[in-house]
Amino acid sequence: xxxxxxxxxxxxxxxxxDKGGLIIMFxxxxxxxxxxxxxxxxxxxxxxxxxxxxxxxxxxxGNLGSTIDSGLYNSKIFEITKLSLSTKEVKQKVKxxxxxxxxxxxxxxxxxxxxxxxxxxxxxxxxxxxxxSLKIDESKxxxxxxxxxxxxxxxxxxxxxxxxxxxKQSTSKIETQTLLKLFNKELxxxxxxxxxxxxxxxxxKEINTVETTVEELKLNSVQHNVPAxxxxxxxxxxxxxxxxIIKERDEGSYTRILTMPGSYITVLIGKISAYLGICLIQxxxxxxxxxxxxxxxGLPVLIIGNSIWAIxxxxxSAGLAATGYGIxxxxxxxxxxxxxxxxxxxxxxxxxxxxxxxPVFVMPEYIRMMSEFSPLFWGLSAFHKLFLNGGDIQSVLxxxxxxxxxxxxxLGIAYFYNKNHHK
Amino acid sequence: MxxxxxxxxxxxxxxxxxxxxxxxxxxFSIEQGSIFGLLGPNGAGKTTTLSILCGLIKATSGEASVxxxxxxxxxxxxxxxxxxxxxxIALYPTLTAYENLRYIxxxxxxxxxxxxxxxxxxxxxxxxxxxxxxxxxTFSGGMKRRINLVAGILHSPxxxxxxxxxxxxxxxxxxxxxxxxxxxxxKGCTIIYTSHLMEEAEHLCSAxxxxxxxxxxxxxxxxxVMKEHGTENLEQLFLxxxxxxxxx
Numbered sequence: 001x002x003x004x005x006x007x008x009x010x011x012x013x014x015x016x017x018d019k020g021g022l023i024i025m026f027x028x029x030x031x032x033x034x035x036x037x038x039x040x041x042x043x044x045x046x047x048x049x050x051x052x053x054x055x056x057x058x059x060x061x062g063n064l065g066s067t068i069d070s071g072l073y074n075s076k077i078f079e080i081t082k083l084s085l086s087t088k089e090v091k092q093k094v095k096x097x098x099x100x101x102x103x104x105x106x107x108x109x110x111x112x113x114x115x116x117x118x119x120x121x122x123x124x125x126x127x128x129x130x131x132x133s134l135k136i137d138e139s140k141x142x143x144x145x146x147x148x149x150x151x152x153x154x155x156x157x158x159x160x161x162x163x164x165x166x167x168k169q170s171t172s173k174i175e176t177q178t179l180l181k182l183f184n185k186e187l188x189x190x191x192x193x194x195x196x197x198x199x200x201x202x203x204x205k206e207i208n209t210v211e212t213t214v215e216e217l218k219l220n221s222v223q224h225n226v227p228a229x230x231x232x233x234x235x236x237x238x239x240x241x242x243x244x245i246i247k248e249r250d251e252g253s254y255t256r257i258l259t260m261p262g263s264y265i266t267v268l269i270g271k272i273s274a275y276l277g278i279c280l281i282q283x284x285x286x287x288x289x290x291x292x293x294x295x296x297x298g299l300p301v302l303i304i305g306n307s308i309w310a311i312x313x314x315x316x317s318a319g320l321a322a323t324g325y326g327i328x329x330x331x332x333x334x335x336x337x338x339x340x341x342x343x344x345x346x347x348x349x350x351x352x353x354x355x356x357x358x359p360v361f362v363m364p365e366y367i368r369m370m371s372e373f374s375p376l377f378w379g380l381s382a383f384h385k386l387f388l389n390g391g392d393i394q395s396v397l398x399x400x401x402x403x404x405x406x407x408x409x410x411l412g413i414a415y416f417y418n419k420n421h422h423k
Numbered sequence: 424m425x426x427x428x429x430x431x432x433x434x435x436x437x438x439x440x441x442x443x444x445x446x447x448x449x450x451f452s453i454e455q456g457s458i459f460g461l462l463g464p465n466g467a468g469k470t471t472t473l474s475i476l477c478g479l480i481k482a483t484s485g486e487a488s489v490x491x492x493x494x495x496x497x498x499x500x501x502x503x504x505x506x507x508x509x510x511x512i513a514l515y516p517t518l519t520a521y522e523n524l525r526y527i528x529x530x531x532x533x534x535x536x537x538x539x540x541x542x543x544x545x546x547x548x549x550x551x552x553x554x555x556x557x558x559x560x561t562f563s564g565g566m567k568r569r570i571n572l573v574a575g576i577l578h579s580p581x582x583x584x585x586x587x588x589x590x591x592x593x594x595x596x597x598x599x600x601x602x603x604x605x606x607x608x609x610k611g612c613t614i615i616y617t618s619h620l621m622e623e624a625e626h627l628c629s630a631x632x633x634x635x636x637x638x639x640x641x642x643x644x645x646x647x648v649m650k651e652h653g654t655e656n657l658e659q660l661f662l663x664x665x666x667x668x669x670x671x
Contacts, residue, residue, distance in 0.1 A: 261502040
């Protein structure tokens with residue numbers, strides 16, 4: 001026990017005095033979390049929840065204006081600003097890029113619509129011989145009623161079409177409702193107080209062609225980047241760890257340890273414990289960044305789910321996988337330069353495959369299949385299960401198992417390599 | 424032999440992939456309480472022999488025992504009885520002298536007041552007690568060598584192996600190290616030592632063996648061996664027996 005405690009103490013002292021190592025282990029992943037969360041915030045919102053800035057100038061006090069207003073609000077795709085401006089001023093706002101879209105509803109639009117519909121109904125009833133008592137003013141029927149829509153110059157045609165058709169749908173519905181109401185009135189039919197809502201006769205139902213998981217739906221820049229760069233930071237410890245092993249070997253400390261009583265495995269466990277401790281401190285700090293720092297930068301707060309124990313188990317298993325990998329690299333490579341280069345490059349590749357840079361679900365199918373073999377993916381998807389799905393220990397056990405197996409495979413290879421190459 | 428610290432019989436070591444043995448059927452005995460110099464040119468087999476005796480590598484064949492304990496069966500007990508001062512400064516540069524020695528002491532099962540006393544006493548002897556809180560990376564070569572020596576003797580070993588303990592150090596540090604080795608020897612510690620410095624070996628050792636190409640070519644008390652080969656000093660004897668050809 002004294003040997004183990006002493007080794008942990010020694011490793012911790014060496015690590016804490018290695019300023020370069022501390023920067024790699026703590027500052028770099030914290031900076032990456034902050035930067036990547038800020039950089040990827042817009043694309044993530046774009047992907048899921050970004051709202052399009054829309055300027056609404058509603059000069060109408062009636063039903064038409066309020067229905068369009070509520071329709072736009074209920075669509076949840078617009079960030080609506082309501083202002084009272086002239087057409088010229090609106091045009092300037094859109095041109096300058098302040099808004100992607102602007103809609104101007106003219107003054108008394110509802111009255112004009114009602115008047116047009118009323119004259120249309122009367123005309124039709126007269127033609128049908130159902131009523132001839134009312135006079136028809138043709139000028140009212142042909143009076144112009146236009147909603148003005150302004151798009152920013154870079155708006156795609158397809159997007160324009162969808163907005164126009166959506167607005168057309170809203171106005172058609174109001175026209176139909178007004179028509180129905182007036183027919184009821186003229187034919188003296190009950191109209192439920194004039195508030196009868198028309199239901200759609202045909203519903204549109206969207207069917208996804210690709211299965212979308214709950215995690216994908218809830219994923220935002222913070223929920224992705226905090227666990228992703230936490231795992232990355234933990235795995236980047238392979239550089240310090242392999243360096244420590246090579247340095248000990250080069251400087252003769254390894255040989256000295258072998259001449260001392262007791263098993264080298266105790267020393268190795270001490271080394272793994274120290275680096276695992278660093279991994280766990282890293283993990284806590286990174287989660288703190290997501291919980292307390294990023295929200296102050298205008299980003300969403302990190303949601304970490306309900307199970308601290310499950311998070312701890314994932315963090316420990318990811319830390320063990322990282323330290324196991326570090327020991328393997330430190331054992332196989334002869335120089336610190338070789339180990340640090342290979343360690344860094346391999347972790348970056350595993351990170352790219354594991355969905356650290358961009359989520360796996362936006363990757364092509366064949367890359368997604370390769371992701372299944374990245375330990376960083378196992379760690380990241382375990383965190384996603386806990387954070388986004390509110391998963392428990394059981395839900396992350398397969399990932400934990402994979403990480404532990406990865407750790408033991410690395411240690412096993414290192415053991416046999418060491419045995420065969422130092423005879 | 425009951426009085427032997429080390430007993431080596433027909434020891435052979437052939438490294439994996441090598442065609443020539445690094446140690447070729449050597450036998451020798453080292454008396455308890457002696458200072459034994461294992462001398463030889465580069466690649467002669469000195470470090471391999473020491474590595475086998477320290478339990479770092481296994482011999483291909485042959486037998487060796489340390490204080491009557493067979494290396495094959497008692498390696499853990501033997502490691503507690505021996506101390507090793509490697510040629511490299513096998514310590515941690517970013518730790519202080521005290522932290523390095525505390526770690527080494529803990530590894531030998533020493534702790535608390537006993538360990539602190541041993542550290543302070545030894546640092547006092549090697550003249551580094553006032554620098555105990557300084558990191559090793561700030562030490563000169565000679566200071567590092569002295570700490571390296573202390574690290575090997577902290578647990579009061581019965582046998583001390585030294586692989587060129589004075590290489591690259593200033594005259595004062597070398598003098599202090601050799602004086603300390605004499606002191607340890609007087610206290611009953613058997614010392615097995617390798618060096619290229621023949622003058623130092625002649626002054627220090629009570630027995631020597633010259634090894635070349637993995638074989639012991641002569642052994643005995645330095646004066647007796649020199650007399651036997653008709654040389655005035657150990658350096659002449661060394662060159663006479665190992666030749667003047669440069670070794671890699």
